[in-house]
Amino acid sequence: MKIALLGYGKMGQTIERIALERGHEIVLKKDEFNTYDGLSNADVAIDFSIPMVAVSNISSCFHANVPVISGTTGWLEHYDEMATLCKEKNGAFISSSNFSLGVNLFFELNDYLAKMMAKFDSYRVEMEEIHHTQKLDAPSGTAISLAKGVIANSNYTGWALEKPESTHPSKSELAKQIPIDAIRTENVPGTHTVSYISEVDTIEIKHTAHNRDGFALGAVIAAEWIVGKKGIFTMKDVLNFNN
Structure with a gap:
């Protein structure tokens, strides 16, 4: 080829x-x-x-x-x-x-978990992505795809880079946004974490690229x-x- x-x-x-x-x-x-x-x-x-x-x-x-x-x-x-x-x-x-084949398996797992967790409103979703400092866009396209996967399978309506404090959203509006924390540091090919957090525990799925x-x-x-x-x-x- x-x-x-x-x-x-x-x-x-x-x-x-x-x-x-x-x-x-x-x-x-x-x-x-x-x-x-x-x-x-x-x-x-x-x-x-x-x-x-x-x-x-x-x-x-x-x-x-x-x-x-x-x-x-x-x-x-x-x-x-x-x-x-x-x-x-x-x-x-x-x-x-x-x-990445592993990330695409992770996308499928993310969709499945979102469907399961949609029934439990005591959990809120947060995401974190870490990449090398040469990456030009934030959040990463992978993090946005993960957020879209959750949105398609839950009551969330959008995502926001970190917490959208500058727009002063109402509590109800904020509850429908998935916060994404984009971290840039040296020599990290890509790490993505999706967390479901309640007052009593946290459920996380994570993908880490080694190269x-x-x-x-x-x-x-x-x-x-x-x-x-x-x-x-x-x-x-x-x-x-x-x-």
């Missing part, structure tokens, strides 16, 4: 190593200093760039008829626009806040899966969770 890497930072380099180990070829390493020359030769593109260039990268793939796997976060206000373009160009697309390899491997597996397909998919499709 011929892969175009859109973004060649630490994640792009890790994806390159794992892709080569799995017998694939890299035909483009796109960074800020070069062009999309070579993109049309790719069987699939993997985008781990930065928010301000993600839309350009993804749209270039659709115009070149190249399936795209995007792990960039912080650009999702343009997601509907990219989804529409994908359909117009009869393309193939997976965008995920986290391609970037899990994210990279999941992205390469998604790339292998999407070749030859048309449409918009998720990691649930790749991992067959929908069945």
